[in-house]
Amino acid sequence: MLIAFIYAAMAFYGLSAASELFFRFKRRQILFVFAFSFSAAAWFLRWVQVGHIPLQTMFEIFLALGTLIGPMSFFCRKSLNMRDPLSIFADGLLGLCLLFHVRFIFSEDPRPLPPALQSWLFGPHVVVYMLAYVLLAKAAVQAAGGLSVAPLQREKQTYKLVCLAFPLLTFGLILGSVWGKIAWGDWWGWDPKELWSLACWLVYAAYFHWRALWGTRFVKINMWMVLLGFAAILCTLLWVNLSGLFTGLHNYAG
């Protein structure tokens, strides 16, 4: 059942992306609603299956990210007025890519929650990071698009998205640090994941400083900084956990 829901969500995300490229479907929001519903159903099924909030393994994280794409896309359309074809196409494609990884790349095997993860901070810490990552992925899409088409307009959209995500990134870092103090006695452990998370935060902090200094005078540099920040996020989310190069306190996620 879970796998069937994932396939259905992938199909609807794929359709929404394709509707922007090949055919203009007026009520394309309905595709996102279906994609979100199936993905959320799969995530809740997983919750029932493992008996704890499913945010532990990469399978569960990517499933949750895929679920978040739908509501975040809706929120950005309504609140930030992001209705351009690139944004909607990218949302569909992103949802499809995330769920493709869930289905075909990551192991589905459930794992019991180790003692260190049994904390009330587990859910909030991971959820704020995931919200931030989805928004920053959308910001990176806008920044990449702005390098060639409508740079000023896209730069403003990018800035709004980074503004939305940056406090979430900060909360994630703080919650993780408080949790580290409670679980391991240290609020900072020089763990590879912690260091990469801090690197992400610093790149976006540098972006804000740069933009406060120069505004939209050097639009392309602004865009490249956002793309650099997203590259750091990819390292934090994927490389640190999957490369096997880093050993640390976050190994259970790999």
Add this chain to the structure above:
Amino acid sequence: MIHLGVLFVFLGGIWGSPKLITLCNRLFGREVISKGLICLPLGEKHSRVYDSQGKEIGRLPFDLHLENFDVFYYDNPSLIIQDKESPDFLYMVPIQTSGPVYFDGGIELEVLRQFQHLQIIFQDGRPVPAEEEGPPGQPDPGFEIKLRPPDGKEEYHYVWQRRAVHSLPKHRFRIQYQAPQWPRQYRSQISIWQADQQPIYCTIEVNRPFFYKGYLFYQSSWGQDEKGLYSVIGVVNNSGLTAVFFGYGLLALGTAGQCWFRPLLSHILKKKERLYRN
């Protein structure tokens, strides 16, 4: 506010750093421990703190006594059963004493008894299992297991939890104890003893530390040696923690204010201004 928050975090970090605490200890002749580990065997009481290399780094002004230590698991202990005559016959079954378990080919397995300290003694020249009084704090638990193939030739096996598997040459099967693999929680019940004071009792688990007199005690690890179980309790000095958490508060408020509330307020004001003009 954001920059002030970062500054507080930095200052708190420096104030609580082991190097500064060591320097202050030297300058003011005090004995404050910045960070270390206390290894507490079951039933023992002491105040010695060690570093991660096992070198003693100081003593706490009070003693810690490990009253009890428990490890909880998600899974149950199991038995691995192999047939020496047929390599394909390999099963793992959770240990249960409620009745026999049946395998392919009609093979029956039954855990007859569980012992806290299993010893094999000789009665009338025959080896029999017995529950013996072992050295205090060093139990040697084990099981008596009966295996019966369809041909009816019963085998009695004795399996110890903490000893290497052995199998008599005349036995067709080989049975091995498999400890549970997925820990759920570690729990140390501690009492704190200080001269002329009543002891303080507390329970320390992973993610449930205990704060006492400027120190945080957390469940770091555990182990077992020839003397029995021991719990490793982490000790961390909380110097500078208030500044760090105050800095975090400023950071959180600052980023939310700057990135969320300020643009929202300016948007609302602009909207009102437009309405007013119209």
